[in-house]
Structure formats: C-alpha cells, structure tokens
Amino acid sequence: MFSGAIIVESLRVGSSLGDVPLHVRKVARVEVTGATADQPAVWTILEFEVEDRYAEPLAENLQAVLDRPGWYADFHDEREVFVVFPGRCFRYPRGDEHGRAEAQAHGRELGIPEPQLDWTD
Structure with missing residues (x-):
C-alpha cells in the first residue's frame, strides 16, 4: 500500500482525478508560509492510501x-517513492539520493521553492 498527499489546489481547474480508487485518510486546510505568487496562501491537503496495483495509474x-x-x-x-510533476514522474527506491536529487532538480526548474521540495523519502 502506498501513502501520500495531494494538495487539492494543485489540480487544474476543470480536471478530475478519476478511475483510481484512493482511500482518504485525512483532509486538512493549512495556511502556508512561503507560497509562490502563483500559489494560494491556504492549501487543502488530502492524505491518502492507494493499493500497489494503482500506483502507476495514479502517477x-x-x-x-x-x-x-x-x-x-x-x-x-x-x-519506493513516486514524485509526480505536470507531465513528468520520478520513481526511485527509497533512500536513493540520486533519484531524489533528480526529482528535486526538476522541481527547481519548475520554480518550486526549496522548502517545498521536502517530500518523505
């Protein structure tokens, strides 16, 4: 079973995340410091679990x-870890510093602030 989080505000308006059954563990609203000009100051975080067979379809x-x-x-x-960006996915074994560094470098290219590149590895 995989677990993770999706920031609801990160989904494009008009899109939906269907066909992949997620088990919602928690939904929380948090005020964010350090949001970029393109990001809202309050995020809705959906913590979830997904069965192994749905990990790739979710990505x-x-x-x-x-x-x-x-x-x-x-x-x-x-x-293993999945880090998914618009149009690109990084998948690497947990603890793989090279895989994490590649994903973080891509995040920086997209303008994601360093403090936000803090996913669980």
Whole structure:
C-alpha cells in the first residue's frame, strides 16, 4: 500500500482525478508560509492510501491533472517513492539520493521553492 498527499489546489481547474480508487485518510486546510505568487496562501491537503496495483495509474493521472507552474504530488511505500510533476514522474527506491536529487532538480526548474521540495523519502 502506498501513502501520500495531494494538495487539492494543485489540480487544474476543470480536471478530475478519476478511475483510481484512493482511500482518504485525512483532509486538512493549512495556511502556508512561503507560497509562490502563483500559489494560494491556504492549501487543502488530502492524505491518502492507494493499493500497489494503482500506483502507476495514479502517477499517470496526476501527470495529466497537476497545474503549472510549481506543483507536484508524492506518494511512497516501504520500498519506493513516486514524485509526480505536470507531465513528468520520478520513481526511485527509497533512500536513493540520486533519484531524489533528480526529482528535486526538476522541481527547481519548475520554480518550486526549496522548502517545498521536502517530500518523505
């Protein structure tokens, strides 16, 4: 089972995340310090779990619905990590510093502030 989080405001207006059954663990609204000019100051965070067989379809769906610029979603299990950006997904074994560094470099290219590149590895 994979677990992760999606910032609801990161989804493009008019898009939907369908065909992948997510088990919602928690929904929270948080005020964010350090949001970019393109990001709202309050985020809705949806924490979820997804069965292993749906991890790749979820990553594919997220690549298609995440908004630009500066958004991503991540999820992981005990073995590997998915970090999904609009149009691009990074998948690497947990603890793989090279895989994490590649994903973070891509995030920087999209203008994501350094403090936001802090997913669980």
